Amino acid sequence: EVQLVESGGGLVKPGGSLRLSCADSGFTFSAFSMNWVRQAPGKGLEWVSSISSDSDFIYYADSVKGRFTISRDNAKNSLYLQMNSLRAEDTAVYYCAKDLLHGGDYWGQGTLVTVSS
Amino acid sequence: QSVLTQPPSVSGAPGQRVSISCTGSRSNIGAGYGVHWYQQVPGTAPKLLIYGNSNRPSGVPDRFSGSKSGTSASLAISGLQAEDEADYYCQSYDSSQSVVFGGGTKLTV
Numbered sequence: 001e002v003q004l005v006e007s008g009g010g011l012v013k014p015g016g017s018l019r020l021s022c023a024d025s026g027f028t029f030s031a032f033s034m035n036w037v038r039q040a041p042g043k044g045l046e047w048v049s050s051i052s053s054d055s056d057f058i059y060y061a062d063s064v065k066g067r068f069t070i071s072r073d074n075a076k077n078s079l080y081l082q083m084n085s086l087r088a089e090d091t092a093v094y095y096c097a098k099d100l101l102h103g104g105d106y107w108g109q110g111t112l113v114t115v116s117s
Numbered sequence: 118q119s120v121l122t123q124p125p126s127v128s129g130a131p132g133q134r135v136s137i138s139c140t141g142s143r144s145n146i147g148a149g150y151g152v153h154w155y156q157q158v159p160g161t162a163p164k165l166l167i168y169g170n171s172n173r174p175s176g177v178p179d180r181f182s183g184s185k186s187g188t189s190a191s192l193a194i195s196g197l198q199a200e201d202e203a204d205y206y207c208q209s210y211d212s213s214q215s216v217v218f219g220g221g222t223k224l225t226v
Binding site for chain 2: 035037044045046047050059061062095100101102103104105106107108109110
């Protein structure tokens with residue numbers, strides 16, 4: 001059974017940093033691209049970042065470029081999102097998703113990031 | 118402002134058929150990239166309903182179908198059931214090397 005479990009969310013002050021993790025099991029993690037998608041309270045889905053299976057190709061939404069860094073450790077079946085210079089508008093539930101044709105066929109349950117003073 | 122445009126809401130009675138449109142542009146749907154559809158019950162993670170325009174993952178009822186034409190796509194749900202009440206999102210890929218979503222459509226049964 002495919003499972004994706006996010007962790008690392010919490011309350012952080014504006015300008016602060018957080019590192020999200022996504023632990024994956026039930027599939028060959030190293031063979032698939034992975035994505036981070038977020039959803040602000042009461043809002044729609046917003047793509048954040050994608051990383052290819054071997055980390056050769058990495059893409060970011062303009063809204064997070066230069067502040068967020070996606071990475072992965074295929075030996076640990078884990079995906080990460082380092083978030084720096086956090087802003088109030090980054091407040092959202094962050095989901096990791098296994099890639100299928102630039103979409104997501106399996107999603108984690110999400111982890112809430114709240115940026116507030 | 119979402120790159121893909123969806124109606125904010127649709128509604129239908131149990132047993133009826135509804136459709137949800139998703140309009141993009143020549144740089145995403147019109148460029149030949151596939152359209153995916155997700156169902157999200159509030160408070161839960163999105164669930165993939167349709168991938169690659171019209172393909173259903175295992176376990177998704179055949180009441181759900183997808184189509185694409187030009188720069189638009191559509192999700193149809195037939196035989197509406199109360200459990201179908203949820204938010205629905207379309208998603209594609211853009212030539213700017215970004216994943217794009219629609220703003221979401223709230224289905225009321």
